[in-house]
Amino acid sequence: MNNLVAVLYIAAFALFIYGLMGLTGPKTAVRGNWIAAVGMGVAVVATLIEVRDTAAINWILIAAGLAIGVILGVPPAKRTKMTAMPQLVALFNGVGGGTVALIAWSEFLETDGFSAFQHGEEPTVHIVVGSLFAAVIGSVSFWGSLVAFAKLQELLNKKVEKAFVANARTFQLLNMVLLLVAVAASVWIGIHATPGEGTAVRWIVIVLVAAGLMGLFVVFPIGGADMPVVISLLNALTGLSAAAAGLALNNTAMIVAGMIVGASGTILTNLMATAMNRSIPAIVFGSFGGGGAAAAGVAGEGGGTVKSTSAADAAIQMAYASQVIVVPGYGLAVAQAQHAVKDMASILESKGVEVKYAIHPVAGRMPGHMNVLLAEADVEYDSMKEMDDINGEFSRTDVTLVIGANDVTNPAARNDPSSPIHGMPILNVDESRSVIVLKRSMSSGYAGIDNPLFTADRTSMLFGDAKKSVNSVIEELKAL
Numbered sequence: 001m002n003n004l005v006a007v008l009y010i011a012a013f014a015l016f017i018y019g020l021m022g023l024t025g026p027k028t029a030v031r032g033n034w035i036a037a038v039g040m041g042v043a044v045v046a047t048l049i050e051v052r053d054t055a056a057i058n059w060i061l062i063a064a065g066l067a068i069g070v071i072l073g074v075p076p077a078k079r080t081k082m083t084a085m086p087q088l089v090a091l092f093n094g095v096g097g098g099t100v101a102l103i104a105w106s107e108f109l110e111t112d113g114f115s116a117f118q119h120g121e122e123p124t125v126h127i128v129v130g131s132l133f134a135a136v137i138g139s140v141s142f143w144g145s146l147v148a149f150a151k152l153q154e155l156l157n158k159k160v161e162k163a164f165v166a167n168a169r170t171f172q173l174l175n176m177v178l179l180l181v182a183v184a185a186s187v188w189i190g191i192h193a194t195p196g197e198g199t200a201v202r203w204i205v206i207v208l209v210a211a212g213l214m215g216l217f218v219v220f221p222i223g224g225a226d227m228p229v230v231i232s233l234l235n236a237l238t239g240l241s242a243a244a245a246g247l248a249l250n251n252t253a254m255i256v257a258g259m260i261v262g263a264s265g266t267i268l269t270n271l272m273a274t275a276m277n278r279s280i281p282a283i284v285f286g287s288f289g290g291g292g293a294a295a296a297g298v299a300g301e302g303g304g305t306v307k308s309t310s311a312a313d314a315a316i317q318m319a320y321a322s323q324v325i326v327v328p329g330y331g332l333a334v335a336q337a338q339h340a341v342k343d344m345a346s347i348l349e350s351k352g353v354e355v356k357y358a359i360h361p362v363a364g365r366m367p368g369h370m371n372v373l374l375a376e377a378d379v380e381y382d383s384m385k386e387m388d389d390i391n392g393e394f395s396r397t398d399v400t401l402v403i404g405a406n407d408v409t410n411p412a413a414r415n416d417p418s419s420p421i422h423g424m425p426i427l428n429v430d431e432s433r434s435v436i437v438l439k440r441s442m443s444s445g446y447a448g449i450d451n452p453l454f455t456a457d458r459t460s461m462l463f464g465d466a467k468k469s470v471n472s473v474i475e476e477l478k479a480l
Helices: 002-022 026-050 056-079 082-110 125-152 158-166 168-191 201-219 224-249 252-275 280-285 311-319 330-335 338-350 369-376 387-396 466-479
Strands: 323-328 354-359 384-386 399-403 435-439 459-463
Touching: 002 026, 002 252, 026 252, 056 082, 082 125, 082 201, 082 224, 082 330, 082 369, 125 168, 125 201, 125 224, 158 168, 168 201, 224 252, 224 280, 252 280, 311 399, 311 435, 311 459, 311 466, 323 338, 323 369, 323 387, 330 338, 330 369, 330 466, 338 354, 338 369, 338 466, 354 369, 354 387, 369 384, 384 387, 435 466
Parallel strands: 323 354, 323 399, 354 384, 399 435, 435 459
Antiparallel strands: none
């Protein structure tokens, strides 16, 4: 039977890796997700076989846990709209980190503070260090993910959120103190992890509480503009904590799955930070991206003024263009305008206009957010162009339609050395012959930075809800 368990684990790991390979492209992403899910199912079955000799009461608890997981996990996954998927990802990731922290706590209690090991085990370094590492990182991931969820769901008052961002240095100092407390308590537990000694429960509670507060205080001052990177980083931390817990429990599935999640999350975090031309420490310990601030005025640095346009004018411009590029942003997600945009593109294509979609790596609130939304509306994958592939096209484009994208189209990142986002790679929409921006108002983006694009000579603004504005354009196109 042990050989069967080993074979099932190997099969699960192979499915994990094969499924992850499928996630490298949009056409194979769904299949890759299903393959990885099957792999996790195989790993669960293998684990249940491994613990087959456990007491009957434990089987009741295992069954209850599986049932609760299904009840709490499936409905949100099925009902959550694509626009709210970043929040769901953050929440589910937090649950994983919290689970690992609870496992570490349970291991501490079961072994009387790592002093009374069962089944002939000894208080070896890997058990103690793995459990404590899992406790710290898992707790940070859990509470940090809850804050990320609250920010993305806009549960935090904007004034409170801006105050958090403004006091980033205070949070940094507090985090240093909390880190020292968590490490010191962990070291104390480790020193007394000897047979017959051990430590009181309060010490592991100190570790969990200090790490939990650190998770809160790390994410509190990080603005919404950095949320895609933060979500990816927290995901990586959850994976590393799971691997550490697996090392402590001698569970191969947790070790392998945790390392895969940790490694892939780390790589993705680095790629996202590179796309913003910022280092990961600068994102974690900075105060960039307060969000919600109103623009300073309608006049740009060059003295330009905002020019409004109408749905009729926008329709005429696009109908007689040879190429139109659509730049989706979070405003598209909020308005749920992806289907309307697809309908508009279909009409334009029927008139002989070529339509492409420019996707910035950090557009939206999570990696691939815009790709998922457009795919939901049956936009062809070949029409979605990544930043590096599309930037050369803007200078040859008649009309660029920007829908709710602010910071990723801000030319200050390229032209203004004093700008906080200077050096960040952007979509060069300002090089188009004409730019139409769909926005509700002249408020700045989530980064809280004014965008000179809005007052540029080639730019006109179509104010209003993105979905309603696109539908109005559609009606005008039909009338042409």
